[in-house]
Amino acid sequence: MKFKSLLLAASMVAVTGVSPALADLVFPSLSYRTGPFAPNGIPFADGYADYLTLLNERDGGIGGVKIANPECETGYNTEKGVECYESTKGIGSGALIYQPLSTGITYQLIPKVTADGIPLHSMAYGRTSAMNGKVFEWVFNYPANYWDGATIAVQHAKDMSGGDLNGKTIALLYHNSAYGKEPIRTLEEKAKMEGFNLTLIPVDSPGQEQKSQWLQIRRERPDFVLFWGWGVMNAVAVQEAANIRFPMDHFIGIWWSGAEQDVLPAGDGANGYKSLNFTYVGKDKPVFADIEKYVVGAGKAAGDGSNVGTVQYNRGMYAAMLATEAARKAQELSGKADITAADMRNGMEALVVDDARLEALGMPNFGPTVEVSCANHGGTGAALVQQWDASAKAWKAVTDFMPADRELVTKLAMEDSEAFAKENNITPRECN
Amino acid sequence: MLYREAGDFKTTYASDQQTFPIKSERALFWLFMAAAFLIVPFLINDYWNKAVLMPLLIYCMAALGLNILVGYCGQVSLGTGGFMAVGAYAAYKLMTAFPWMDQFSVTILAGFVTAGVGILFGLPSLRIKGFYLAVATLAAQFFLVWMFNKFAWFYNYSASGQITAPERTIFGYAVTGPSSLPWATYLFGLTLLFVFGWIARNLTRGRLGRSWMAIRDMDIAAEIIGVSPLKAKLSAFAVSSFYIGMAGAMFFANYLGAAEVGEAFGIDKSFLVLFMVIIGGLGSILGSFLGAAFLVLLPVLLKNLMVDQLGWVTDLAAHVQIMLVGGLIVFFLIVEPHGLAQLWRLTKEKLRLWPFPY
Numbered sequence: 001m002k003f004k005s006l007l008l009a010a011s012m013v014a015v016t017g018v019s020p021a022l023a024d025l026v027f028p029s030l031s032y033r034t035g036p037f038a039p040n041g042i043p044f045a046d047g048y049a050d051y052l053t054l055l056n057e058r059d060g061g062i063g064g065v066k067i068a069n070p071e072c073e074t075g076y077n078t079e080k081g082v083e084c085y086e087s088t089k090g091i092g093s094g095a096l097i098y099q100p101l102s103t104g105i106t107y108q109l110i111p112k113v114t115a116d117g118i119p120l121h122s123m124a125y126g127r128t129s130a131m132n133g134k135v136f137e138w139v140f141n142y143p144a145n146y147w148d149g150a151t152i153a154v155q156h157a158k159d160m161s162g163g164d165l166n167g168k169t170i171a172l173l174y175h176n177s178a179y180g181k182e183p184i185r186t187l188e189e190k191a192k193m194e195g196f197n198l199t200l201i202p203v204d205s206p207g208q209e210q211k212s213q214w215l216q217i218r219r220e221r222p223d224f225v226l227f228w229g230w231g232v233m234n235a236v237a238v239q240e241a242a243n244i245r246f247p248m249d250h251f252i253g254i255w256w257s258g259a260e261q262d263v264l265p266a267g268d269g270a271n272g273y274k275s276l277n278f279t280y281v282g283k284d285k286p287v288f289a290d291i292e293k294y295v296v297g298a299g300k301a302a303g304d305g306s307n308v309g310t311v312q313y314n315r316g317m318y319a320a321m322l323a324t325e326a327a328r329k330a331q332e333l334s335g336k337a338d339i340t341a342a343d344m345r346n347g348m349e350a351l352v353v354d355d356a357r358l359e360a361l362g363m364p365n366f367g368p369t370v371e372v373s374c375a376n377h378g379g380t381g382a383a384l385v386q387q388w389d390a391s392a393k394a395w396k397a398v399t400d401f402m403p404a405d406r407e408l409v410t411k412l413a414m415e416d417s418e419a420f421a422k423e424n425n426i427t428p429r430e431c432n
Numbered sequence: 433m434l435y436r437e438a439g440d441f442k443t444t445y446a447s448d449q450q451t452f453p454i455k456s457e458r459a460l461f462w463l464f465m466a467a468a469f470l471i472v473p474f475l476i477n478d479y480w481n482k483a484v485l486m487p488l489l490i491y492c493m494a495a496l497g498l499n500i501l502v503g504y505c506g507q508v509s510l511g512t513g514g515f516m517a518v519g520a521y522a523a524y525k526l527m528t529a530f531p532w533m534d535q536f537s538v539t540i541l542a543g544f545v546t547a548g549v550g551i552l553f554g555l556p557s558l559r560i561k562g563f564y565l566a567v568a569t570l571a572a573q574f575f576l577v578w579m580f581n582k583f584a585w586f587y588n589y590s591a592s593g594q595i596t597a598p599e600r601t602i603f604g605y606a607v608t609g610p611s612s613l614p615w616a617t618y619l620f621g622l623t624l625l626f627v628f629g630w631i632a633r634n635l636t637r638g639r640l641g642r643s644w645m646a647i648r649d650m651d652i653a654a655e656i657i658g659v660s661p662l663k664a665k666l667s668a669f670a671v672s673s674f675y676i677g678m679a680g681a682m683f684f685a686n687y688l689g690a691a692e693v694g695e696a697f698g699i700d701k702s703f704l705v706l707f708m709v710i711i712g713g714l715g716s717i718l719g720s721f722l723g724a725a726f727l728v729l730l731p732v733l734l735k736n737l738m739v740d741q742l743g744w745v746t747d748l749a750a751h752v753q754i755m756l757v758g759g760l761i762v763f764f765l766i767v768e769p770h771g772l773a774q775l776w777r778l779t780k781e782k783l784r785l786w787p788f789p790y
Contacts, residue, residue, distance in 0.1 A: 033747030034754075042747075072739075073746040078688060078695060083483040083732065090479070107594050108690050111610035127592070176581060178592035178692050185591045202581070205694055416591060423598070 024065040024338050027052060027323055028088035030074050030081060030100040036206035037076040037231030039261045040312050042303065044101055045071070047316025049302035050295045054287075055324055057294040062324055063331045065338060068092060074105060076231070081105035089118060096344040097121055097323050103179035111424075114138045119345045121326075123319045124149075124255060124278065128182060128409075129416035131378025133349065134428035136417065140348055142322070142379025143370045146254065147412060148404030149276050149383060150183035150226070153252045154190045155402060156274075156385050157224045160250070166195040171222035173213060173229070173237060176202035180228040183254075185416075187226070189408060196223075207233025214240040227253040227275075234262035242269025248388075249274060255383060258395070259311035263388045271390035274398070278383045279318045279367050281395045283309030286362035287317075311395065318367050325361075326351045349374050368401055374431035378413070381406055435784045451633055454784070468622060473615035481614035486687045488728045489621035490679050495708040495720035496625075496632055497675025502706070503714035504636055505668035506648030507557050511569035513701030514576030515673050517693050518546045519680025521586050524595040527608075527685065528588060535600045535607050539624060539681045546677020547670040549576075554669025558662060561651075573702055580693040594692050597685040608685045617686050624682070628675060633717050635671065644668050645715070676705075711761055713771025722772040726764075730757055 031045035032038055052069045061067050070091055072084035081100060089095045098113060098120045100106055106126035113120040114137065121140045122130065128147045130139040158165050172187055174180030184200065191198040199222055201213050207229060214237075217225060225246065229237050234257045241251050249272045253262075258275020288308065296305040307313040330339045330347025339347070353370040368382045381404040386395045421428055440455045442448040452458040476485060494512060501507050522545035526538045533541075553572040557565050580586045587595050599609030605616040635641050643664040646654035655661055684691045691697070704727065712723020731753055738749035768775045782789035 031746065034750045038747075071746045073735075073750045075750065078691070079487070082688060086479040086482045103592075104594075104692060104695055107592065107596070107692075108688060111596065111689060115610035176694055178594045181591065181593045205698075 025062060025067045025327060026092045026095045027067055027069050027097055028095045029069055029071045030084045031071050032074050032076045034073060035075040040231055040259060043307040043310055043312035044316040046303035046307050047313035048320045050291055051317040051320035053295050053300050054291055058290055062327050063337045076102050078104050078108050081108055085109060089116060094341055096341050099123060099319050104177060107178050110139055118341045119348055129413040131413050132417035133375050133377035135421045135426055136377060138345060140377040142372050143368050144278055144381045144383055145378055146182040147186040147409040148381035149254050150186040151405035151409060152276060152383050152402050153226050156252060168196045169199060169222040170196050170224045170226060171199040171201055171217060172226045173201045175207060175229055175233060176204045183228060186412060203233060206231055208236055210236050210240050214244055218244045225251045227257050229257045235265045238263050238270050238273055239266045242266045248272035258386060268390045270388055273388045274385055276383045277386045279315045281311050281314060325353055348372060473619055476614050476618055478614050481618050484732055485618050486621055488725060489625050490682045490687055491708060491724040491728050492721050493625055494676050494679035494705045495712060495724040496629060497672045498705050499709045499720040501668050501672035502709055504641060505644040507665060507668060508566040509569040510566050510702045511553060511572035512676055512705040513697040513699055514573040515546050515550060515676040516680030516683060516701060517576050517580055517697035518549045519677030520684035520691055521580055523681035523685050527598055527600060535602055539678050542681035543674040543678040547674040550669045550673020551666050554666050557665045573699055577693050577697060594690055596690040621682055621686060640667060711764060711771055713773030716773035719771050719773030
């Protein structure tokens with residue numbers, strides 16, 4: 001017992017000795033730079049941190065207030081996610097927004113942020129029905145969600161098959177977790193509407209071993225494989241698909257399964273692999289010159305700078321941009337520079353990031369137009385399809401931004417969120 | 433020094449056989465308990481509750497359960513994660529099916545459900561031993577996780593397969609759900625751990641515990657002197673699973689609040705709890721607590737030290753922490769192969785003979 005009390009005392013000293021960061025706008029980053037999901041987690045966290053550093057260095061923060069970006073390593077693990085959330089929510093004047101980049105941690109945090117009053121932005125991941133802002137007051141998932149993604153991928157498959165999916169087979173290869181299971185509901189509805197057969201093929205986390213799943217795909221020969229993977233699982237799946245010579249242009253990943261590090265290990269075999277995307281790839285925008293000048297060149301980059309312009313890095317930047325734009329809006333609405341988490345939420349609900357605003361930020365056509373309202377926390381839900389060119393080692397967009405089947409998505413999201421509201425005794429707010 | 437034994441006479445068998453025979457140690461124990469029950473609840477906030485104390489209490493409970501099976505009865509089990517999942521899903525089903533039920537009943541009933549499942553998976557132990565039994569329990573781990581993923585009834589047909597704990601109260605204070613009070617949750621866990629730690633301690637030195645130890649030390653000899661292997665082994669599986677099930681229920685309901693079986697109750701949980709038992713000391717109640725404390729507190733302590741105090745980048749700190757914890761495990765096992773409990777036992781011997789230890 002004594003040893004335990006000693007340890008307790010020692011850890012008590014360690015924790016209470018922490019000095020809070022004195023910056024004003026706190027954007028904690030629950031990142032993961034270790035573990036099987038690090039290949040995707042690192043560039044995203046770098047992009048997120050670098051964009052905030054850029055604003056600090058170039059503009060002196062947002063509205064003259066500096067941004068603090070305390071980082072906490074979650075390892076994509078929900079237990080550590082809880083620890084990180086509890087340890088960062090009180091830093092300085094309080095955390096303004098959480099973007100955990102993990103559907104599991106998002107599910108974990110939804111009740112907590114609602115009780116604590118801190119906005120949670122699960123950008124194109126997390127709980128789809130959080131798009132219903134009447135029920136999920138503190139949770140946002142703009143610009144798109146998994147159900148949007150599922151309908152867009154099906155639409156693309158339909159376009160490829162000449163406008164008819166009747167009698168076709170679509171397999172969903174997914175991470176066997178809340179993340180991977182998310183699109184099933186919508187795909188089942190879609191299967192009924194379009195008349196295709198849906199095969200579900202789960203892969204247990206972390207997904208380094210997918211031999212039996214691809215054996216099944218080889219045996220059943222589905223016309224399309226939709227793919228909900230993350231971390232090392234992505235690279236393994238692309239490699240396995242190449243091994244069984246699956247036609248790569250019929251293999252369509254969600255936006256989280258389409259980064260450079262997912263396809264590069266498979267070499268030429270990955271040529272033609274498709275994924276959805278909603279952010280710009282490359283570094284041919286004015287903002288990257290500033291990143292180079294103020295962040296990477298000045299030695300202030302979160303990583304070694306080699307990730308700049310890659311899919312996940314840019315998406316991290318995009319997430320940071322949406323957060324800082326919301327903070328700007330919040331400052332405008334509340335009329336003060338030191339905003340609170342509640343102001344931040346109001347800012348997010350009034351957020352409009354259109355082409356003109358992106359242009360002004362030096363990021364023209366970086367992502368879709370985002371418009372959030374009290375009732376709609378899910379944005380517009382558009383995404384494009386990109387294809388990997390192995391010889392050029394580059395992603396190429398093969399479609400324009402395609403709209404999701406929002407009619408279906410909204411209908412299902414309303415059902416799901418109303419069930420959630422009933423379960424948790426939430427009275428939906430009245431708003432538009 | 434710490435111990436002054438002069439004048440501490442034992443005049444009855446009962447006083448000679450008590451758990452803490454030394455007077456000053458008894459005082460120390462009650463002092464510690466008084467602090468844990470009466471002072472800590474006033475000091476803790478959300479962070480202390482969620483990041484330090486709740487995981488500590490829960491893993492203490494799980495390690496206690498596994499120690500009964502592995503340490504006292506000698507049956508190696510790698511199914512801890514799966515049994516914790518049974519406890520968690522049982523708690524979830526009970527909480528959603530009987531909203532009026534208080535959380536103590538839910539947790540204890542979840543323990544009983546897990547005990548039943550534990551007996552079922554303990555049956556092979558009657559025929560197979562050692563590593564073969566470890567493989568059989570490993571099968572339980574994978575089977576249970578698969579089952580909770582496969583059959584939607586277990587997670588009430590939610591679209592994501594996640595289970596989320598609704599709010600439940602004890603005497604009107606919320607102990608589960610997002611607005612649970614840190615002190616209430618902590619006291620809830622501490623009370624359960626205290627009561628069941630007490631029971632475990634007395635079980636292990638009673639008839640049942642002796643039959644477990646007889647089986648552990650030599651099962652054939654034990655059978656010859658009249659210990660029934662069937663009863664001893666299955667009761668060990670039942671009691672062990674009961675504790676692990678309660679730990680799983682608390683892990684889900686009071687600590688995480690939402691869980692998904694593959695992520696929260698995977699094979700790494702089984703190993704983690706087994707490591708706790710081995711590092712703490714096989715066949716020791718105190719060892720279960722020490723092992724759990726070592727593996728729960730040390731990473732948090734190191735993280736706070738490296739990231740918050742020294743300002744290291746998070747990935748470096750995470751890697752160093754993994755290496756340090758691993759290194760320390762090896763170090764402690766080399767210094768004392770019988771675990772931290774034995775280390776404490778030896779220290780105590782020396783302290784009792786202070787200032788002339790030998």
